[in-house]
Every structure is written in structure tokens, then in C-alpha cells.
Amino acid sequence: MTDTLIKMQNVDKFFGDFQALKNINLEVKRGERIVICGPSGSGKSTLIRCINRLEKHNNGHIFIAGKELTDQVKDIDAVRREVGMVFQSFNLFPHMTIVKNLMLAQRLVRKIKKPEAHKTAMHFLERVKIAEQADKYPVQLSGGQQQRVAIARALCMKPEIILFDEPTSALDPEMINEVLEVMTDLAKEGMTMICVTHEMGFARSVADRIIFMDEGEIVEEAVPEEFFDNPKNERTKQFLSQILTH
Amino acid sequence: MEAVDGWWDDYFWGSMIVLQVFFFSLILMVIFGLIGAAAKLSDNVVAQKIAGAYTIIFRGTPEILVILLLYFGSAITLTAIVQIFSPDTKFVDVPPLWAGTIAIALIVGSYATETFRGAFLGVKEGSIEAARALGMSDLQTFIYVRIPEMWRLALPPFGNHMLSLIKDTALISIIGLNETFFVAKQAIGTTGEPFTMYIVVGGIYLAFSSIVTLSVMGMEKFGARTGEGAR
């Protein structure tokens, strides 16, 4: 078992001629909590989507738990088994009940028998405090509840790390906290996570490191106190002044 | 394909008849569709009911049946009327071209009714209000905002209606319209090559529908471009 869970080396990503990621170098240790922020279009989503191969990087290397991410389907499957992901728009399977949402991948990917998958599903639904909704359909739940289900769905796969892509930005303000609470609990339990978010309160209290991106580059990387109280880069200062004033 | 030699000119004139039927039925179809849509959108309950019955009847009945009914029905009705004035008349022939043209225009018009109605309702109130706020008059708003927007919404289904008209023309051969189908039947009689002759018919119709499809695609692109410009 290596201590480094994710390692990105000189990663570039192009969409046609447009370079969305420029020479990204990033290392994430087991148990670390990373928050990524930056202006819209700066490449935050692209970065984390490269980690579980929803986007394919063009240059450089990405290692997950020591294994390099290549074109081999086997490698991609192996990586996706270790990496959970939570999306901005929840992306629950609309045609399945909540508990079935949580059981599907367990059964198909991990080949777990139905009763056990059900047990695991209920266990994690309880952890996100939503077990009583197990037999409802996603549309019957509020946004905050749906996002908690999405987190539970990722947890059911027992991932090594969870990636969050702006998990609270599609939510009404009064629902943001219930999701952040669940995420904070996860962090306390030692889950490795990379989280794209603009919730600076959450970043300050939970993150081990904050990464600021702009125009496809990692511009600044620092522990929260330093990041907020003493940012080095001009662009970071500008971004923080914008985001903290409202 | 040698067997077709000597029949090309007949196929050509048959194709002209297809075009003729298409042209007239297109005009009628638009008229029926607009009247139907206007009736459905009106406040008049009777008009709504009639338009509703119109769409239900013509969408629920096979095309061939509508054509047969209109053709034979109008023939005996006309005969009866003529007989009042000149009792010696045995039978009045209704031209299949007209019975058929009206029949397919009525059928496709029932679909167009829904298309036009949907397009009218689909125009966002926001863009209308925005135009008013810019100081446009009602008429200007109608011409510069509502019509182009309706056109954009109605064009794709309208393209399908035109394809239906072209293809339904073939059905009129059943009541004796001398279009390409009819030519093929005659040609088969002398050459004994039904496959060849009907394939030619298929090819002609395929060419017509391709032209319609391409024109609609062209118009959609044009509409998309002007739509972009307006934004």
C-alpha cells in the first residue's frame, strides 16, 4: 500500500485546439481532503473527470493507487472501482427507486448478491440520514436529498476516494448545509476526497489543501489558513475578493 | 433496365402529375391546416369541436379509405344532382386528380392543424413581451417576431407533412390517376417485367422525397442562421 493515492504528472488535456488543462501536477495522499476552486471554465471539472477517465488526458501520466490510467478497458474499470464520483446535477437513475439506485452497480460491477447489496444500500442510506426514502423515486426527493443519495450510491462501491464536482451548486440555499454536513462527516471518517466547490466555509474547515485553478493551470496550492489569509498570486487574491464579498 | 426504354417519356409525364398533385395539395393542406389551427385556438366552442372532429376523423381513418370515399362519394352525389336537371344522365365522372388531391390535402391538413397550433402556442411569451418593450407595434411584433418564430418551430414537422403528401400521391393511382404507378401497370402489361417497372416508380418517388428533404434541411439552416442573428 502506497501512501500516494493519486498522482498526476504533466497532464495536458485538449478539446480540439483548446487546451483545457496545462501541465497539471498533483499528488493526493490517502486520507487527504483537497478542495479545488477557480473561476468558471478554468478546468476544474475537466481535471477531476480525467481522474476517473470520463475525459481522456492527452499528455502526461495519471496513476491511481500506483496503477497507471491507460486506454486498457481493464485499467479503466479497475480505476473506476476505486474512484467514486458525485455530480453537480446528482444524476440519479430516474427509473429506479432510491435503494435500487444504490444496488445496481454493486450487483453488476462488484457482483454482490441481492440481499447483501440491499443491506449495504440501507446501511449507507442511514448514514446519509435518508433510509426512510428507500422505496421512493428520485423525482419525489428534494435536491438535497437526491444529492445525499448520490453520495450514498458512491459509498456503496467502497471507493478509495470520492470526487465531488460542485455538489451543492445546483441546490437551493436551505439544502446546501445538509449535503455539506454529510461531506464533513465523511472527511472526519478519513475518506480521501477531492472536491470542486465554492463553499469557502467548508473549504476552510475541512480541506487539508486548497488548489486554485485558472485557465487550465494550477495557479496556487496552499493550506487553508495561508490560502485565505495570505494568498500569493494576484489572480487568487482577485478571485477571493470576488467570492468572499457576497 | 432495357425494358424501360420507350417508357421514359410516360414516366416523365407521370412524374409531372405527381408534381401537380403535390403542388395543389400542398396549397390546400396549408389552408386546411391554418383553418383547423385557427378554429382550435379560437374562443368559439363550436369551431373548436368541428376542428377536433376533423383531426380525429382524418387521423383515425386509413388514407386509402378517405380517397375511395371522396372519389366514389362525390361521383354518386354529383350524379344525383345532375340527374335532377337532366334525368337521362347515367353517371358523372369526377376526375381522380381532384378527388385525390383534396383527399390527401384533407388528411395531411389534419396533421398540419396540430403542427400550426403547436407552433403558435410554442412561441415564448417572453420574446413577444420583449418586442413590445422595444416599442414594436402589434403588427410589427406579429410579422417580425411571431411569424419567424412559428416558422422555425413548424418547419421540421412541416417537412414531414410535405413528404406525406408526395408519398400519398401514389395512393391516388388506386382510383385511376395516371401518375407513375399507372404508367408502370401499363408497361408491365407489354413487357412482363413488374420488378423493373415498379423499381422505376420507387426511384422517382425517392428522388422527389430527397428533394423535399434537402430543401427542408436548407430552409432549416437558413432559419437557424437568421435565428442566431436575431439574438
Add this chain to the structure above:
Amino acid sequence: MDLTLITESVPKILSGIGITFQLMLLSAILGLILAVILLLMRLSGKWYLSWPAQIHIYIFRGTPILVQIFIIYYGLPQFEFVRDSIFWPILREPFGCAVVALTLNTGAYVCEILRGGVLGVDHGILEAGSALGLSAQQKFIYLTTPIAARIALPAYSNDFISLMKATSLASTITLMDMTGIARTIVAQTFAPYEIFISLAIIYMILTWVIQKTFGRIEKYLSHYVNP
């Protein structure tokens, strides 16, 4: 209006409803299977599969179904190899030809409808499937298919009605379905109004039944949208 004529003729016409149903159901089932095959060919990403499917769709949507019926029934027997083939028992009969033509035709239309459904599936849902480690095949079976089916259903029900109406064209190749019977009665009695209007009403009732049935299915499949 001759009422006795109507009461005498309607039972005769209805004796052809069996053929109408057989044509409709057989072609609908075979057409759906064909449509799925064509769709998989189109989505395969391999040109030698996708092109033939697209050509089939282009031809069968671009020509009148009457031409298709005539080519199959009157045209194919022109060739000796067709008459010698194992398909001859089917292609010799007007019923077999009608089913073949309706199947090939509706398959082309339904393929496009299904494709619309597949393209309508929210991309994010499939990404969530990928992120959970589902294979392309698993995503297609467990996510795309059920969601696309619901999206495609209203358009499919319209096509089903078109198919039902198109079965009446079998009467042009001597088949005695409801329309075929009605046409012979009209030829004998020369009472087009009574006979054809009665027949039109029967078809309208069928249309209504099909609409209601699909409405039920749609409601069932949509239970997760409006539970």
C-alpha cells in the same frame, strides 16, 4: 342512407378484422425486432453496419408503402431465383408479402423513433453509470433501454396507428381484410357512403383503442416521473 344495407354489411366487413389484426400484430412485432437490429447497427460506429441500416431507412421512408408492397408482391416473382428460394412460400402469398412489406416499412420508421429515444437519454445519467464502473453494454441494457423506451413511446404509438391504417393497403394485393371486403361490397351495391363510412368508424374505434392502450402503457412506464 340505407340502414338495412349498413346492418347487413358491417358484420361482413368485421369478418375481415382478423386479417387486419394479424397483419398489424405480426408486422408490429417483426418490425420492432427489425428496428432494434437497425438501431444497433446504426449505433455500432462501424460503417459497414451503419451504412446498410441508413440506406434501408432512407429507402423505406422515402418511398410510398404502396410501391413497396407492389415491388414485393408483383415485382419479386419476376426473378426465378426468388421463386426457387426458401422464401417463396411466404412471397407467393399476398398475406406473406403484406407482412414483409409492412415489417420492412415500419422497421425503418420505428428505428428512427427509437434512436430519438436513445439520444434523449440524459448524458449525465450515463456518465454516472460509467463513474460507477458499468460497462457500455450494462449501461445500454439497464439505463439507456428503459429510459429511451419511455421517451420513444408516444411517437411509437403514433407509428403503431399508422401501421394499423397501412394494413388496409393489403386490399390492393387481393387480400380480403376489412377494406378489401368493403371494396367488394361497394363494387356490388355502389353505396360508397354507407359502406366506407361504416368502415371508417370501425378504424376510428381501433385507433381509439390503440391510443388508450398505449396511454396505459405510458402511464405505467412513467410511474417514476409522476409517481
